[in-house]
Amino acid sequence: MIFCLTAYSQDNKNKNIKEMNILIAFFSATGITHNAAERIAKATEGTLYEIEPQQPYTEEDLNWNNNNSRANNESKIRDMRPAIKALSVNVADYDVIYLGFPIWWYTCPTLIYTFMEATDFKGKTVIPFATSGGSTIRKAENDLKVTYPNVHWKAGLLMNNVSNNELLKWINQ
Numbered sequence: 326m327i328f329c330l331t332a333y334s335q336d337n338k339n340k341n342i343k344e345m346n347i348l349i350a351f352f353s354a355t356g357i358t359h360n361a362a363e364r365i366a367k368a369t370e371g372t373l374y375e376i377e378p379q380q381p382y383t384e385e386d387l388n389w390n391n392n393n394s395r396a397n398n399e400s401k402i403r404d405m406r407p408a409i410k411a412l413s414v415n416v417a418d419y420d421v422i423y424l425g426f427p428i429w430w431y432t433c434p435t436l437i438y439t440f441m442e443a444t445d446f447k448g449k450t451v452i453p454f455a456t457s458g459g460s461t462i463r464k465a466e467n468d469l470k471v472t473y474p475n476v477h478w479k480a481g482l483l484m485n486n487v488s489n490n491e492l493l494k495w496i497n498q
């Protein structure tokens with residue numbers, strides 16, 4: 326297995342970005358991360374895929390001032406797995422997956438864990454990106470790494486106010 330993983334990453338190293346199959350999978354409750362995902366899709370010529378909750382979020386669901394709002398409950402209880410619509414994408418077809426989400430309570434929504442567990446990411450290269458009201462992506466990156474150690478995680482990017490140059494630099498890394 327170690328051999329397979331090494332061979333896989335060597336293989337990716339020798340491909341340039343145009344030769345890779347790139348998926349941009351994102352969850353966005355109010356559209357901001359959706360815009361960020363579109364920018365990445367345009368820059369990489371990758372396939373855009375929206376991770377959709379089975380039950381859409383209402384404004385009240387997203388009210389972080391209400392201790393008992395749906396989003397707050399889903400954030401506090403880290404082993405919650407909010408239902409998502411059945412995947413209509415085959416992650417196995419992609420070399421690289423950009424994974425986007427809004428920062429909720431300093432980390433990723435647990436719905437992202439539902440997505441991670443809906444298919445096999447073992448050995449895949451996954452690159453997180455996020456939007457927020459100001460918090461960094463670092464805690465989300467760390468939580469994802471700890472929760473899914475079999476994934477080949479690459480440095481993420483908080484997309485708030487990111488210029489096109491900064492975006493391209495990150496993509497080309």
Ligand SMILES: Cc1cc2nc3c(=O)[nH]c(=O)nc-3n(C[C@H](O)[C@H](O)[C@H](O)COP(=O)(O)O)c2cc1C
Pocket residue numbers: 352353354355356357358359387388389396397426427428429430431432456457458459460461
């Ligand atoms: C329940 C909830 C918790 C949030 N927690 C944070 C937070 O901890 N830090 C932060 O900077 N922004 C926080 N935000 C703001 C969102 O990260 C921000 O508005 C994001 O860009 C929304 O992306 P979207 O439109 O793709 O859903 C929170 C928003 C919600 C709804």
